[in-house]
Amino acid sequence: xxxxxTEGSDTFEAVVESPQSKEKLPAVMVFHAWGGRDAxxxxxxxxxxxxxxxxxxxxxxxxxxxxETTEEKTAxxxxxxxxxxxxxxxxxxxxxxxxSLENVDPARIGAIGFCFGGLAALDLARSGSDVRGVVSFHxxxxxxxxxxxxxxxxxxxxxxxxxxxxxxxxxxxxxxxMTEVKADWQCLAFGNTKHAFTNPEANDPKMGTVxxxxxxxxxxxxxxxxxxxxx
Numbered sequence: 176x177x178x179x180x181t182e183g184s185d186t187f188e189a190v191v192e193s194p195q196s197k198e199k200l201p202a203v204m205v206f207h208a209w210g211g212r213d214a215x216x217x218x219x220x221x222x223x224x225x226x227x228x229x230x231x232x233x234x235x236x237x238x239x240x241x242x243e244t245t246e247e248k249t250a251x252x253x254x255x256x257x258x259x260x261x262x263x264x265x266x267x268x269x270x271x272x273x274x275s276l277e278n279v280d281p282a283r284i285g286a287i288g289f290c291f292g293g294l295a296a297l298d299l300a301r302s303g304s305d306v307r308g309v310v311s312f313h314x315x316x317x318x319x320x321x322x323x324x325x326x327x328x329x330x331x332x333x334x335x336x337x338x339x340x341x342x343x344x345x346x347x348x349x350x351x352x353m354t355e356v357k358a359d360w361q362c363l364a365f366g367n368t369k370h371a372f373t374n375p376e377a378n379d380p381k382m383g384t385v386x387x388x389x390x391x392x393x394x395x396x397x398x399x400x401x402x403x404x405x406x
Contacts, residue, residue, distance in 0.1 A: 178276070179238065182268035187234040189269065190217045192224035193278055201283035201307075201406045202229035202273050206266075206292030208371070209252040211241035215374060219287070226399065228406075229279050233269035235262070235295060252291050259298065259319055266299050270306070283307060283406050285328075287398060288314060290340075290371060293332075297349075300328040300358070308405035310398050313370050316341045316349040326358040331401045333394040335368030339383035363397055365390040 178189045190212065194200065203223045207216040212234040220230030235255065242248030255262040274281040286309045288296035293314015300309045301319055308329035316332075330353060334346055346362065353360040365387070371377035372387040373394060379385070 178272060180268060180272040182265050186238045187236075187265070187268065188212070188238040189234055189272060190220055190232040191276065192217075192220040192230040192232075194224050194227055194229075196227075196278065199278055199280040200227065200229050201285065201402075202231055202276065202279040203402065204269055204273055204284070204286040205230060205232045206235065206269075206286060206288030206295040207232065208290035208292055208374075209242065209248040211236045211248075211251060213241060215289070215376075216292075219289075222395075223287075226402070228285075228402065229273075229276065231269070231273045231276075233266075233273075235265050235269070235292075256291075256294075256317070262295060263298060263302055266295055267302070267304075270299070270304065285309065285402060285405055287312065289373060290314060297330065297332070300326050300330050304328060308401060310401060312373050312394060312398075313338055314341065316345040318348070318352055326353070326356050329401075329405055330358055330360040331397065332360070332362040333397055334362065334364050335370060335372050335387070335390065336364040336366050337368055337383075338370040340370045361401075363394075365393065 205219045216232040220232040223230030242251045284306045286296045289312045293311030296309040306328045311332045368387045368390040369385040371384040373391040377384040377386045
């Protein structure tokens with residue numbers, strides 16, 4: 176089902192996928208890549224529902240806002256990359272909406288994200304939120320300019336070692352950042368794997384976005400074990 180919610184004067188639309196259950200369930204938000212809340216994000220919400228969670232494909236751009244071309248996607252993502260406080264407000268709005276869902280246990284919330292959405296998932300943890308855990312798939316490791324809150328959520332970063340958009344040096348800086356604040360973190364790097372390795376439509380070696388099915392399979396298995404652990 177589709178669920179509308181607001182942040183400030185903007186309206187957003189999430190897609191919620193739920194298993195059949197009379198009990199309140201843990202929920203996992205899905206933060207989309209730079210193109211917006213698309214079919215890929217919605218499919219991941221369905222996958223999470225198949226695992227027994229309420230899957231919530233959140234919207235960070237606004238209802239109906241999707242990018243098709245590289246230029247359109249960049250135009251949608253850049254304002255949030257340049258204003259992480261704005262991004263954080265939209266993340267928190269999605270979290271509030273998720274907690275308000277009738278069949279969700281508000282004390283058992285997690286998040287996963289892909290590419291730009293991976294950064295959003297990490298920023299949710301950096302905010303000091305009491306969500307159970309977050310998973311970043313080939314996310315960006317750009318730190319916040321100002322120090323966030325105490326990190327309570329557990330973190331899992333699943334990353335391609337050959338990702339040109341988040342290099343091994345940036346990955347090491349992320350691990351150092353998490354170690355400094357004594358976060359409960361894990362970082363798993365996959366060899367011979369570039370950016371967007373979970374997306375079957377990624378096929379641009381020059382840009383560094385290439386689908387890698389074996390790494391995708393390993394990453395999803397790691398996520399599955401992580402979610403069982405945090406819930």
